[in-house]
Amino acid sequence: MNSVSDKRQEIRALLADVSALVSPPEIVIRLRQAIDAQDSTSESLAAIVMQDPNLSARILHIANSAMYGLNHRVETVSRAISIIGQRALYHLALAVTASQTFSKLPSELVNVAVFWRHSVFTALIARNLAQRCHVLHPERLFVAGLLHDLGSLVLYQRYPDILRESLLTARGNEDVVAQQERELIGFDHAEVGGALLELWGLPESLQQAVAFHHRPGAAANTIEVAIVHMADTLANRTDQGSASEFGAYASLPHPGTWKTLGLDESITDDIWKDVNLQFMETLHVILPQARN
Structure with a gap:
């Protein structure tokens, strides 16, 4: 190890x-x-x-x-x-x-349209959660949500042969993907993403939020980590926002995340409704080529 x-x-x-x-x-x-x-x-x-x-x-x-x-x-x-x-x-x-x-950054293993749809959907949920939690400068959580999986693009370009089989087996389940990355190469795409945010000069709180978005229990109990983790979880429960090419799946948050946020799970449908109103327009503004 x-x-x-x-x-x-x-x-x-x-x-x-x-x-x-x-x-x-x-x-x-x-x-x-x-x-x-x-x-x-x-x-x-x-x-x-x-x-x-x-x-x-x-x-x-x-x-x-x-x-x-x-x-x-x-x-x-x-x-x-x-x-x-x-x-x-x-x-x-x-x-x-x-x-x-x-x-x-090219990668033969990434469905680019699905990748950016998931990224934008997660970003909008993260911003929505930040506003509900009265976090200062909620757009910074939009950025963390948008960039949370960028480490995947680096890993899949560098280690396509090592990771190809595990990606096929995981069928887009991000928690499974991250676990297999750690087993195969010693670290996961979330950790690479956190290092990327450090390279870009983003605050340490956002670096941590990205680096631990699959393992919030391993990080300090911060609101930013909880927001990005929950945003990723809720995005994966929708067909539009799922990181899987096979659509929504039963992604579950780490125990205690709703409590950390000070929010109740009953607001989930309201969050999805808010985000759906903004999703396609935001996707095409942020990355016009990420169309169906």
């Missing part, structure tokens, strides 16, 4: 091999620097965003989408930023650019 330090070194070496494909884009780095400087304005941030026409269009589309439910149209990037907030801008820009970046 590998030690924790050995495992971390192996994961870092794995990411170093694909660093050219998974490094954060310059525009995300500049946005974070500008926001951290604490003297930025909506106009100064808009000037950065507008250097990428595609990102500008996506941010405007998001601000006008069902995700925000505004009753008037937002016409400028600076106005969109003033409405959704600087931190939300950063998190949404990160979501858009990360999805584009990691879509360049």
Whole structure:
């Protein structure tokens, strides 16, 4: 059994091999620097965003989408930023650019359409749960939900022969997939995903939420871990949001997760209803090529 330090070194070496494909884009780095400087304005941030026409269009589309439910149209990037907030801008820009970046990472083992449908569905549930739990900056949980399975793309590209049979056997059941990854290569896609978020400079709380989304009991009892774990669980219970090509399956949350969230399981149908209203539009905004 590998030690924790050995495992971390192996994961870092794995990411170093694909660093050219998974490094954060310059525009995300500049946005974070500008926001951290604490003297930025909506106009100064808009000037950065507008250097990428595609990102500008996506941010405007998001601000006008069902995700925000505004009753008037937002016409400028600076106005969109003033409405959704600087931190939300950063998190949404990160979501858009990360999805584009990691879509360049090919894998013969991944059904790309199913992968991104699951990712977006999980992201929307995570944001919904964060809002219900009154978590500060709920868009950061949208990002964690969107990126929670990115480690899979890295693993399946690097170890296709080792993982192929286990993926076929698991039939898309993510808990089984993660367990078999740990048995075959010593770590799972969630741990690789947490390391990816570290590489992209996301907060440690989100790194942990992604790294332990299949094993929340092994992590500190944080609201972020519980949210991403529950979002992933609830997404897998739906045909639209399941990570399995075979549709919904009986994914169960870790005992005590609802209690950690301070919520009751009876709200599940309401969450699915909210997310279904936003799902297709958000999917096509975040990643237009992820269509049926």
